[in-house]
Amino acid sequence: MSPPVPVRPTTFATPARDVDGWARRFDTASMPILAETAATLQGLRENEDEVDAHLLTETVAADPLLTLKLLSHVARAQRTRSFDTRGDVETVTAALVMLGIAPFFRLFADSAVVEDWLGDQPEALEGFRRVLVRAHRAANFATAFAVHRMDHDVAVIREAALLHDFAEMLVWLHAPTLALEIARMQTDDPALRSVVAQEQVLNIRLTDLQQTLLTQWRLPPLLVKITNERHSEAVQVRNVLLAIRLARHTSAGWDNPAIPDDVVDIASLLNMRIEPTWALLRDIDG
Known part of the structure:
Protein backbone atom coordinates (compact mmCIF):
# COMPACT_ATOMS: atom_id res chain seq x y z
CA MET A 1 0.00 0.00 0.00
CA SER A 2 1.38 3.41 -0.96
CA PRO A 3 1.75 5.95 1.87
CA PRO A 4 -1.03 8.52 2.18
CA VAL A 5 -0.50 11.84 0.43
CA PRO A 6 0.27 14.49 3.07
CA VAL A 7 -2.70 16.75 3.68
CA ARG A 8 -2.01 20.45 3.30
CA PRO A 9 -3.70 22.67 5.84
CA THR A 10 -6.06 25.46 5.00
CA THR A 11 -4.14 28.59 5.96
CA PHE A 12 -5.33 32.12 6.60
CA ALA A 13 -3.20 35.19 5.95
CA THR A 14 -5.75 37.62 7.38
CA PRO A 15 -7.57 37.50 10.70
CA ALA A 16 -11.26 36.79 11.13
CA ARG A 17 -13.38 39.65 12.42
CA ASP A 18 -14.37 38.01 15.69
CA VAL A 19 -14.34 34.84 17.78
CA ASP A 20 -17.18 33.22 15.83
CA GLY A 21 -15.37 33.89 12.57
CA TRP A 22 -12.23 32.25 13.88
CA ALA A 23 -14.20 29.29 15.29
CA ARG A 24 -15.67 28.56 11.86
CA ARG A 25 -12.16 28.12 10.51
CA PHE A 26 -11.35 25.11 12.67
CA ASP A 27 -12.64 21.57 13.05
CA THR A 28 -11.27 18.54 14.83
CA ALA A 29 -11.79 16.12 11.94
CA SER A 30 -8.98 17.65 9.85
CA MET A 31 -6.74 18.40 12.82
CA PRO A 32 -3.27 16.83 12.50
CA ILE A 33 -1.43 14.81 15.13
CA LEU A 34 2.23 14.74 16.08
CA ALA A 35 4.65 12.68 13.97
CA GLU A 36 5.77 10.75 17.06
CA THR A 37 2.14 9.92 17.83
CA ALA A 38 1.48 8.78 14.28
CA ALA A 39 4.52 6.49 14.29
CA THR A 40 3.56 4.94 17.63
CA LEU A 41 -0.01 4.35 16.47
CA GLN A 42 1.16 2.61 13.30
CA GLY A 43 3.34 0.29 15.39
CA LEU A 44 0.51 -0.49 17.79
CA ARG A 45 -1.90 -1.02 14.92
CA GLU A 46 0.21 -3.91 13.66
CA ASN A 47 -0.60 -5.73 16.91
CA GLU A 48 -4.12 -4.41 17.35
CA ASP A 49 -5.40 -7.51 19.12
CA GLU A 50 -2.86 -6.96 21.91
CA VAL A 51 -3.77 -3.31 22.46
CA ASP A 52 -6.19 -2.10 25.13
CA ALA A 53 -7.42 1.32 26.22
CA HIS A 54 -4.85 1.70 28.99
CA LEU A 55 -1.97 0.93 26.61
CA LEU A 56 -3.24 3.53 24.14
CA THR A 57 -3.92 6.20 26.74
CA GLU A 58 -0.27 7.12 27.28
CA THR A 59 0.20 7.83 23.57
CA VAL A 60 -3.07 9.69 23.03
CA ALA A 61 -2.88 11.73 26.23
CA ALA A 62 0.57 13.04 25.30
CA ASP A 63 -0.78 14.62 22.11
CA PRO A 64 -3.12 17.55 22.79
CA LEU A 65 -4.51 17.61 19.25
CA LEU A 66 -5.30 13.89 19.21
CA THR A 67 -6.85 14.25 22.65
CA LEU A 68 -9.16 16.94 21.24
CA LYS A 69 -10.01 14.83 18.18
CA LEU A 70 -10.89 11.81 20.31
CA LEU A 71 -12.91 13.59 23.00
CA SER A 72 -14.89 15.66 20.50
CA HIS A 73 -15.64 12.62 18.33
CA VAL A 74 -16.95 10.63 21.29
CA ALA A 75 -18.97 13.62 22.50
CA ARG A 76 -20.63 13.99 19.09
CA ALA A 77 -21.34 10.28 18.97
CA GLN A 78 -22.95 10.43 22.40
CA ARG A 79 -25.15 13.35 21.39
CA THR A 80 -26.35 11.49 18.29
CA ARG A 81 -27.03 8.42 20.43
CA SER A 82 -24.50 6.24 18.63
CA PHE A 83 -23.44 5.19 22.10
CA ASP A 84 -25.39 4.67 25.28
CA THR A 85 -25.22 7.90 27.24
CA ARG A 86 -24.00 7.38 30.79
CA GLY A 87 -22.75 10.85 31.57
CA ASP A 88 -20.00 12.86 29.94
CA VAL A 89 -16.80 11.10 28.90
CA GLU A 90 -14.15 13.19 30.65
CA THR A 91 -10.88 11.31 30.13
CA VAL A 92 -8.92 9.77 27.27
CA THR A 93 -9.15 6.31 28.84
CA ALA A 94 -12.93 6.50 29.17
CA ALA A 95 -13.24 7.73 25.58
CA LEU A 96 -11.12 4.85 24.29
CA VAL A 97 -13.16 2.31 26.25
CA MET A 98 -16.39 3.74 24.88
CA LEU A 99 -15.18 4.01 21.28
CA GLY A 100 -13.30 0.71 21.04
CA ILE A 101 -9.79 -0.06 19.82
CA ALA A 102 -10.54 -1.03 16.21
CA PRO A 103 -12.74 2.05 15.55
CA PHE A 104 -10.07 4.26 17.14
CA PHE A 105 -7.37 3.04 14.76
CA ARG A 106 -9.74 3.29 11.80
CA LEU A 107 -10.64 6.88 12.63
CA PHE A 108 -7.36 8.35 13.82
CA ALA A 109 -4.28 6.29 12.90
CA ASP A 110 -4.02 7.83 9.42
CA SER A 111 -4.46 11.44 10.52
CA ALA A 112 -2.40 14.19 8.92
CA VAL A 113 0.87 15.03 10.68
CA VAL A 114 1.90 18.37 12.14
Missing part, protein backbone atom coordinates in the same frame (compact mmCIF):
# COMPACT_ATOMS: atom_id res chain seq x y z
CA GLU A 115 5.48 18.10 10.90
CA ASP A 116 4.25 17.54 7.32
CA TRP A 117 1.93 20.55 7.50
CA LEU A 118 4.69 22.90 8.61
CA GLY A 119 7.60 21.14 6.98
CA ASP A 120 8.35 24.09 4.70
CA GLN A 121 7.84 26.66 7.47
CA PRO A 122 10.53 25.95 10.07
CA GLU A 123 9.86 29.14 12.08
CA ALA A 124 6.20 28.24 12.46
CA LEU A 125 7.05 24.64 13.35
CA GLU A 126 9.44 25.88 16.01
CA GLY A 127 6.73 28.21 17.36
CA PHE A 128 4.27 25.32 17.51
CA ARG A 129 6.82 23.16 19.32
CA ARG A 130 7.45 25.86 21.93
CA VAL A 131 3.74 25.88 22.77
CA LEU A 132 3.71 22.07 22.87
CA VAL A 133 6.67 21.89 25.27
CA ARG A 134 5.05 24.51 27.50
CA ALA A 135 1.78 22.53 27.47
CA HIS A 136 3.54 19.32 28.52
CA ARG A 137 5.36 21.09 31.36
CA ALA A 138 2.09 22.70 32.50
CA ALA A 139 0.39 19.29 32.45
CA ASN A 140 3.19 17.80 34.56
CA PHE A 141 2.95 20.60 37.13
CA ALA A 142 -0.85 20.44 37.20
CA THR A 143 -0.81 16.67 37.68
CA ALA A 144 1.65 16.89 40.55
CA PHE A 145 -0.37 19.65 42.25
CA ALA A 146 -3.60 17.65 41.88
CA VAL A 147 -1.99 14.48 43.25
CA HIS A 148 -0.63 16.40 46.23
CA ARG A 149 -4.13 17.81 46.87
CA MET A 150 -5.61 14.30 46.51
CA ASP A 151 -8.03 15.58 43.87
CA HIS A 152 -10.37 12.95 42.44
CA ASP A 153 -10.19 14.50 38.94
CA VAL A 154 -6.44 14.29 38.36
CA ALA A 155 -6.82 13.03 34.77
CA VAL A 156 -9.21 15.85 33.83
CA ILE A 157 -6.97 18.45 35.46
CA ARG A 158 -4.03 17.12 33.49
CA GLU A 159 -6.05 17.31 30.26
CA ALA A 160 -7.13 20.87 31.06
CA ALA A 161 -3.53 22.00 31.49
CA LEU A 162 -2.39 20.19 28.36
CA LEU A 163 -5.21 21.69 26.28
CA HIS A 164 -5.11 25.17 27.75
CA ASP A 165 -3.15 26.66 24.85
CA PHE A 166 -4.51 24.55 22.00
CA ALA A 167 -5.94 27.61 20.22
CA GLU A 168 -2.43 29.02 19.98
CA MET A 169 -1.32 25.72 18.43
CA LEU A 170 -4.13 26.02 15.87
CA VAL A 171 -3.03 29.54 14.95
CA TRP A 172 0.52 28.32 14.36
CA LEU A 173 -0.89 25.59 12.11
CA HIS A 174 -3.51 27.55 10.20
CA ALA A 175 -2.31 31.16 10.38
CA PRO A 176 1.48 30.93 10.74
CA THR A 177 2.18 34.41 9.37
CA LEU A 178 -0.12 35.92 12.00
CA ALA A 179 1.40 33.77 14.76
CA LEU A 180 4.88 34.90 13.71
CA GLU A 181 3.75 38.52 13.77
CA ILE A 182 2.59 38.13 17.38
CA ALA A 183 5.87 36.44 18.32
CA ARG A 184 7.93 39.21 16.71
CA MET A 185 5.89 41.92 18.46
CA GLN A 186 6.61 40.32 21.82
CA THR A 187 10.28 39.87 20.98
CA ASP A 188 10.53 43.56 20.10
CA ASP A 189 8.62 44.54 23.26
CA PRO A 190 9.07 41.95 26.03
CA ALA A 191 6.66 43.91 28.23
CA LEU A 192 3.83 43.52 25.70
CA ARG A 193 1.13 41.29 27.16
CA SER A 194 0.05 38.30 25.07
CA VAL A 195 -3.61 39.27 25.10
CA VAL A 196 -2.79 42.74 23.79
CA ALA A 197 -0.74 41.34 20.92
CA GLN A 198 -3.48 38.81 20.14
CA GLU A 199 -6.16 41.49 20.00
CA GLN A 200 -4.01 43.68 17.75
CA VAL A 201 -3.15 40.90 15.28
CA LEU A 202 -6.07 38.44 15.54
CA ASN A 203 -8.92 40.73 16.68
CA ILE A 204 -9.60 38.31 19.55
CA ARG A 205 -8.21 36.81 22.72
CA LEU A 206 -7.23 33.19 22.28
CA THR A 207 -8.76 32.25 25.65
CA ASP A 208 -12.16 33.36 24.30
CA LEU A 209 -11.66 31.29 21.14
CA GLN A 210 -10.73 28.23 23.19
CA GLN A 211 -13.87 28.40 25.28
CA THR A 212 -16.00 28.81 22.16
CA LEU A 213 -14.37 25.81 20.47
CA LEU A 214 -14.57 23.59 23.55
CA THR A 215 -18.28 24.32 23.81
CA GLN A 216 -18.85 24.02 20.07
CA TRP A 217 -17.07 20.67 20.01
CA ARG A 218 -19.17 19.53 22.99
CA LEU A 219 -16.30 18.66 25.27
CA PRO A 220 -17.19 17.64 28.84
CA PRO A 221 -18.51 20.51 30.99
CA LEU A 222 -15.99 19.76 33.76
CA LEU A 223 -13.11 20.09 31.28
CA VAL A 224 -14.60 23.29 29.85
CA LYS A 225 -14.96 24.76 33.35
CA ILE A 226 -11.45 23.86 34.46
CA THR A 227 -9.97 25.54 31.37
CA ASN A 228 -12.01 28.71 31.92
CA GLU A 229 -10.04 31.45 33.67
CA ARG A 230 -13.29 33.15 34.67
CA HIS A 231 -13.76 30.40 37.26
CA SER A 232 -10.43 31.15 38.92
CA GLU A 233 -12.05 31.01 42.37
CA ALA A 234 -12.46 27.23 41.97
CA VAL A 235 -9.54 25.25 43.37
CA GLN A 236 -9.27 22.97 40.30
CA VAL A 237 -9.07 26.00 38.02
CA ARG A 238 -6.40 27.60 40.25
CA ASN A 239 -4.54 24.29 40.10
CA VAL A 240 -4.42 24.51 36.29
CA LEU A 241 -3.78 28.26 36.03
CA LEU A 242 -0.86 28.16 38.46
CA ALA A 243 0.66 25.24 36.57
CA ILE A 244 0.36 27.19 33.32
CA ARG A 245 1.81 30.35 34.88
CA LEU A 246 4.78 28.43 36.22
CA ALA A 247 5.35 26.66 32.91
CA ARG A 248 5.39 30.02 31.10
CA HIS A 249 7.65 31.74 33.61
CA THR A 250 10.15 28.85 33.72
CA SER A 251 10.26 28.22 29.97
CA ALA A 252 13.73 29.80 29.78
CA GLY A 253 14.92 28.73 33.23
CA TRP A 254 14.19 29.50 36.86
CA ASP A 255 15.49 33.09 36.92
CA ASN A 256 12.28 34.88 35.91
CA PRO A 257 11.47 37.53 38.57
CA ALA A 258 7.79 36.48 38.51
CA ILE A 259 8.54 32.98 39.80
CA PRO A 260 8.72 33.82 43.54
CA ASP A 261 5.15 35.14 43.39
CA ASP A 262 4.10 31.94 41.60
CA VAL A 263 5.68 29.90 44.38
CA VAL A 264 3.81 31.84 47.06
CA ASP A 265 0.50 31.16 45.32
CA ILE A 266 1.34 27.50 44.72
CA ALA A 267 2.33 27.06 48.36
CA SER A 268 -1.08 28.44 49.33
CA LEU A 269 -2.82 26.08 46.90
CA LEU A 270 -0.95 23.08 48.29
CA ASN A 271 -1.09 24.24 51.93
CA MET A 272 2.70 24.06 52.15
CA ARG A 273 5.46 26.32 53.40
CA ILE A 274 7.56 28.21 50.84
CA GLU A 275 10.84 26.28 51.05
CA PRO A 276 9.27 22.81 50.69
CA THR A 277 7.25 24.18 47.76
CA TRP A 278 10.43 25.30 46.00
CA ALA A 279 11.87 21.83 46.56
CA LEU A 280 8.75 20.15 45.24
CA LEU A 281 8.70 22.28 42.08
CA ARG A 282 12.37 21.59 41.36
CA ASP A 283 11.70 17.89 41.83
CA ILE A 284 8.71 17.95 39.45
CA ASP A 285 10.77 19.73 36.80
CA GLY A 286 13.87 17.65 37.35
Whole structure:
Protein backbone atom coordinates (compact mmCIF):
# COMPACT_ATOMS: atom_id res chain seq x y z
CA MET A 1 0.00 0.00 0.00
CA SER A 2 1.38 3.41 -0.96
CA PRO A 3 1.75 5.95 1.87
CA PRO A 4 -1.03 8.52 2.18
CA VAL A 5 -0.50 11.84 0.43
CA PRO A 6 0.27 14.49 3.07
CA VAL A 7 -2.70 16.75 3.68
CA ARG A 8 -2.01 20.45 3.30
CA PRO A 9 -3.70 22.67 5.84
CA THR A 10 -6.06 25.46 5.00
CA THR A 11 -4.14 28.59 5.96
CA PHE A 12 -5.33 32.12 6.60
CA ALA A 13 -3.20 35.19 5.95
CA THR A 14 -5.75 37.62 7.38
CA PRO A 15 -7.57 37.50 10.70
CA ALA A 16 -11.26 36.79 11.13
CA ARG A 17 -13.38 39.65 12.42
CA ASP A 18 -14.37 38.01 15.69
CA VAL A 19 -14.34 34.84 17.78
CA ASP A 20 -17.18 33.22 15.83
CA GLY A 21 -15.37 33.89 12.57
CA TRP A 22 -12.23 32.25 13.88
CA ALA A 23 -14.20 29.29 15.29
CA ARG A 24 -15.67 28.56 11.86
CA ARG A 25 -12.16 28.12 10.51
CA PHE A 26 -11.35 25.11 12.67
CA ASP A 27 -12.64 21.57 13.05
CA THR A 28 -11.27 18.54 14.83
CA ALA A 29 -11.79 16.12 11.94
CA SER A 30 -8.98 17.65 9.85
CA MET A 31 -6.74 18.40 12.82
CA PRO A 32 -3.27 16.83 12.50
CA ILE A 33 -1.43 14.81 15.13
CA LEU A 34 2.23 14.74 16.08
CA ALA A 35 4.65 12.68 13.97
CA GLU A 36 5.77 10.75 17.06
CA THR A 37 2.14 9.92 17.83
CA ALA A 38 1.48 8.78 14.28
CA ALA A 39 4.52 6.49 14.29
CA THR A 40 3.56 4.94 17.63
CA LEU A 41 -0.01 4.35 16.47
CA GLN A 42 1.16 2.61 13.30
CA GLY A 43 3.34 0.29 15.39
CA LEU A 44 0.51 -0.49 17.79
CA ARG A 45 -1.90 -1.02 14.92
CA GLU A 46 0.21 -3.91 13.66
CA ASN A 47 -0.60 -5.73 16.91
CA GLU A 48 -4.12 -4.41 17.35
CA ASP A 49 -5.40 -7.51 19.12
CA GLU A 50 -2.86 -6.96 21.91
CA VAL A 51 -3.77 -3.31 22.46
CA ASP A 52 -6.19 -2.10 25.13
CA ALA A 53 -7.42 1.32 26.22
CA HIS A 54 -4.85 1.70 28.99
CA LEU A 55 -1.97 0.93 26.61
CA LEU A 56 -3.24 3.53 24.14
CA THR A 57 -3.92 6.20 26.74
CA GLU A 58 -0.27 7.12 27.28
CA THR A 59 0.20 7.83 23.57
CA VAL A 60 -3.07 9.69 23.03
CA ALA A 61 -2.88 11.73 26.23
CA ALA A 62 0.57 13.04 25.30
CA ASP A 63 -0.78 14.62 22.11
CA PRO A 64 -3.12 17.55 22.79
CA LEU A 65 -4.51 17.61 19.25
CA LEU A 66 -5.30 13.89 19.21
CA THR A 67 -6.85 14.25 22.65
CA LEU A 68 -9.16 16.94 21.24
CA LYS A 69 -10.01 14.83 18.18
CA LEU A 70 -10.89 11.81 20.31
CA LEU A 71 -12.91 13.59 23.00
CA SER A 72 -14.89 15.66 20.50
CA HIS A 73 -15.64 12.62 18.33
CA VAL A 74 -16.95 10.63 21.29
CA ALA A 75 -18.97 13.62 22.50
CA ARG A 76 -20.63 13.99 19.09
CA ALA A 77 -21.34 10.28 18.97
CA GLN A 78 -22.95 10.43 22.40
CA ARG A 79 -25.15 13.35 21.39
CA THR A 80 -26.35 11.49 18.29
CA ARG A 81 -27.03 8.42 20.43
CA SER A 82 -24.50 6.24 18.63
CA PHE A 83 -23.44 5.19 22.10
CA ASP A 84 -25.39 4.67 25.28
CA THR A 85 -25.22 7.90 27.24
CA ARG A 86 -24.00 7.38 30.79
CA GLY A 87 -22.75 10.85 31.57
CA ASP A 88 -20.00 12.86 29.94
CA VAL A 89 -16.80 11.10 28.90
CA GLU A 90 -14.15 13.19 30.65
CA THR A 91 -10.88 11.31 30.13
CA VAL A 92 -8.92 9.77 27.27
CA THR A 93 -9.15 6.31 28.84
CA ALA A 94 -12.93 6.50 29.17
CA ALA A 95 -13.24 7.73 25.58
CA LEU A 96 -11.12 4.85 24.29
CA VAL A 97 -13.16 2.31 26.25
CA MET A 98 -16.39 3.74 24.88
CA LEU A 99 -15.18 4.01 21.28
CA GLY A 100 -13.30 0.71 21.04
CA ILE A 101 -9.79 -0.06 19.82
CA ALA A 102 -10.54 -1.03 16.21
CA PRO A 103 -12.74 2.05 15.55
CA PHE A 104 -10.07 4.26 17.14
CA PHE A 105 -7.37 3.04 14.76
CA ARG A 106 -9.74 3.29 11.80
CA LEU A 107 -10.64 6.88 12.63
CA PHE A 108 -7.36 8.35 13.82
CA ALA A 109 -4.28 6.29 12.90
CA ASP A 110 -4.02 7.83 9.42
CA SER A 111 -4.46 11.44 10.52
CA ALA A 112 -2.40 14.19 8.92
CA VAL A 113 0.87 15.03 10.68
CA VAL A 114 1.90 18.37 12.14
CA GLU A 115 5.48 18.10 10.90
CA ASP A 116 4.25 17.54 7.32
CA TRP A 117 1.93 20.55 7.50
CA LEU A 118 4.69 22.90 8.61
CA GLY A 119 7.60 21.14 6.98
CA ASP A 120 8.35 24.09 4.70
CA GLN A 121 7.84 26.66 7.47
CA PRO A 122 10.53 25.95 10.07
CA GLU A 123 9.86 29.14 12.08
CA ALA A 124 6.20 28.24 12.46
CA LEU A 125 7.05 24.64 13.35
CA GLU A 126 9.44 25.88 16.01
CA GLY A 127 6.73 28.21 17.36
CA PHE A 128 4.27 25.32 17.51
CA ARG A 129 6.82 23.16 19.32
CA ARG A 130 7.45 25.86 21.93
CA VAL A 131 3.74 25.88 22.77
CA LEU A 132 3.71 22.07 22.87
CA VAL A 133 6.67 21.89 25.27
CA ARG A 134 5.05 24.51 27.50
CA ALA A 135 1.78 22.53 27.47
CA HIS A 136 3.54 19.32 28.52
CA ARG A 137 5.36 21.09 31.36
CA ALA A 138 2.09 22.70 32.50
CA ALA A 139 0.39 19.29 32.45
CA ASN A 140 3.19 17.80 34.56
CA PHE A 141 2.95 20.60 37.13
CA ALA A 142 -0.85 20.44 37.20
CA THR A 143 -0.81 16.67 37.68
CA ALA A 144 1.65 16.89 40.55
CA PHE A 145 -0.37 19.65 42.25
CA ALA A 146 -3.60 17.65 41.88
CA VAL A 147 -1.99 14.48 43.25
CA HIS A 148 -0.63 16.40 46.23
CA ARG A 149 -4.13 17.81 46.87
CA MET A 150 -5.61 14.30 46.51
CA ASP A 151 -8.03 15.58 43.87
CA HIS A 152 -10.37 12.95 42.44
CA ASP A 153 -10.19 14.50 38.94
CA VAL A 154 -6.44 14.29 38.36
CA ALA A 155 -6.82 13.03 34.77
CA VAL A 156 -9.21 15.85 33.83
CA ILE A 157 -6.97 18.45 35.46
CA ARG A 158 -4.03 17.12 33.49
CA GLU A 159 -6.05 17.31 30.26
CA ALA A 160 -7.13 20.87 31.06
CA ALA A 161 -3.53 22.00 31.49
CA LEU A 162 -2.39 20.19 28.36
CA LEU A 163 -5.21 21.69 26.28
CA HIS A 164 -5.11 25.17 27.75
CA ASP A 165 -3.15 26.66 24.85
CA PHE A 166 -4.51 24.55 22.00
CA ALA A 167 -5.94 27.61 20.22
CA GLU A 168 -2.43 29.02 19.98
CA MET A 169 -1.32 25.72 18.43
CA LEU A 170 -4.13 26.02 15.87
CA VAL A 171 -3.03 29.54 14.95
CA TRP A 172 0.52 28.32 14.36
CA LEU A 173 -0.89 25.59 12.11
CA HIS A 174 -3.51 27.55 10.20
CA ALA A 175 -2.31 31.16 10.38
CA PRO A 176 1.48 30.93 10.74
CA THR A 177 2.18 34.41 9.37
CA LEU A 178 -0.12 35.92 12.00
CA ALA A 179 1.40 33.77 14.76
CA LEU A 180 4.88 34.90 13.71
CA GLU A 181 3.75 38.52 13.77
CA ILE A 182 2.59 38.13 17.38
CA ALA A 183 5.87 36.44 18.32
CA ARG A 184 7.93 39.21 16.71
CA MET A 185 5.89 41.92 18.46
CA GLN A 186 6.61 40.32 21.82
CA THR A 187 10.28 39.87 20.98
CA ASP A 188 10.53 43.56 20.10
CA ASP A 189 8.62 44.54 23.26
CA PRO A 190 9.07 41.95 26.03
CA ALA A 191 6.66 43.91 28.23
CA LEU A 192 3.83 43.52 25.70
CA ARG A 193 1.13 41.29 27.16
CA SER A 194 0.05 38.30 25.07
CA VAL A 195 -3.61 39.27 25.10
CA VAL A 196 -2.79 42.74 23.79
CA ALA A 197 -0.74 41.34 20.92
CA GLN A 198 -3.48 38.81 20.14
CA GLU A 199 -6.16 41.49 20.00
CA GLN A 200 -4.01 43.68 17.75
CA VAL A 201 -3.15 40.90 15.28
CA LEU A 202 -6.07 38.44 15.54
CA ASN A 203 -8.92 40.73 16.68
CA ILE A 204 -9.60 38.31 19.55
CA ARG A 205 -8.21 36.81 22.72
CA LEU A 206 -7.23 33.19 22.28
CA THR A 207 -8.76 32.25 25.65
CA ASP A 208 -12.16 33.36 24.30
CA LEU A 209 -11.66 31.29 21.14
CA GLN A 210 -10.73 28.23 23.19
CA GLN A 211 -13.87 28.40 25.28
CA THR A 212 -16.00 28.81 22.16
CA LEU A 213 -14.37 25.81 20.47
CA LEU A 214 -14.57 23.59 23.55
CA THR A 215 -18.28 24.32 23.81
CA GLN A 216 -18.85 24.02 20.07
CA TRP A 217 -17.07 20.67 20.01
CA ARG A 218 -19.17 19.53 22.99
CA LEU A 219 -16.30 18.66 25.27
CA PRO A 220 -17.19 17.64 28.84
CA PRO A 221 -18.51 20.51 30.99
CA LEU A 222 -15.99 19.76 33.76
CA LEU A 223 -13.11 20.09 31.28
CA VAL A 224 -14.60 23.29 29.85
CA LYS A 225 -14.96 24.76 33.35
CA ILE A 226 -11.45 23.86 34.46
CA THR A 227 -9.97 25.54 31.37
CA ASN A 228 -12.01 28.71 31.92
CA GLU A 229 -10.04 31.45 33.67
CA ARG A 230 -13.29 33.15 34.67
CA HIS A 231 -13.76 30.40 37.26
CA SER A 232 -10.43 31.15 38.92
CA GLU A 233 -12.05 31.01 42.37
CA ALA A 234 -12.46 27.23 41.97
CA VAL A 235 -9.54 25.25 43.37
CA GLN A 236 -9.27 22.97 40.30
CA VAL A 237 -9.07 26.00 38.02
CA ARG A 238 -6.40 27.60 40.25
CA ASN A 239 -4.54 24.29 40.10
CA VAL A 240 -4.42 24.51 36.29
CA LEU A 241 -3.78 28.26 36.03
CA LEU A 242 -0.86 28.16 38.46
CA ALA A 243 0.66 25.24 36.57
CA ILE A 244 0.36 27.19 33.32
CA ARG A 245 1.81 30.35 34.88
CA LEU A 246 4.78 28.43 36.22
CA ALA A 247 5.35 26.66 32.91
CA ARG A 248 5.39 30.02 31.10
CA HIS A 249 7.65 31.74 33.61
CA THR A 250 10.15 28.85 33.72
CA SER A 251 10.26 28.22 29.97
CA ALA A 252 13.73 29.80 29.78
CA GLY A 253 14.92 28.73 33.23
CA TRP A 254 14.19 29.50 36.86
CA ASP A 255 15.49 33.09 36.92
CA ASN A 256 12.28 34.88 35.91
CA PRO A 257 11.47 37.53 38.57
CA ALA A 258 7.79 36.48 38.51
CA ILE A 259 8.54 32.98 39.80
CA PRO A 260 8.72 33.82 43.54
CA ASP A 261 5.15 35.14 43.39
CA ASP A 262 4.10 31.94 41.60
CA VAL A 263 5.68 29.90 44.38
CA VAL A 264 3.81 31.84 47.06
CA ASP A 265 0.50 31.16 45.32
CA ILE A 266 1.34 27.50 44.72
CA ALA A 267 2.33 27.06 48.36
CA SER A 268 -1.08 28.44 49.33
CA LEU A 269 -2.82 26.08 46.90
CA LEU A 270 -0.95 23.08 48.29
CA ASN A 271 -1.09 24.24 51.93
CA MET A 272 2.70 24.06 52.15
CA ARG A 273 5.46 26.32 53.40
CA ILE A 274 7.56 28.21 50.84
CA GLU A 275 10.84 26.28 51.05
CA PRO A 276 9.27 22.81 50.69
CA THR A 277 7.25 24.18 47.76
CA TRP A 278 10.43 25.30 46.00
CA ALA A 279 11.87 21.83 46.56
CA LEU A 280 8.75 20.15 45.24
CA LEU A 281 8.70 22.28 42.08
CA ARG A 282 12.37 21.59 41.36
CA ASP A 283 11.70 17.89 41.83
CA ILE A 284 8.71 17.95 39.45
CA ASP A 285 10.77 19.73 36.80
CA GLY A 286 13.87 17.65 37.35
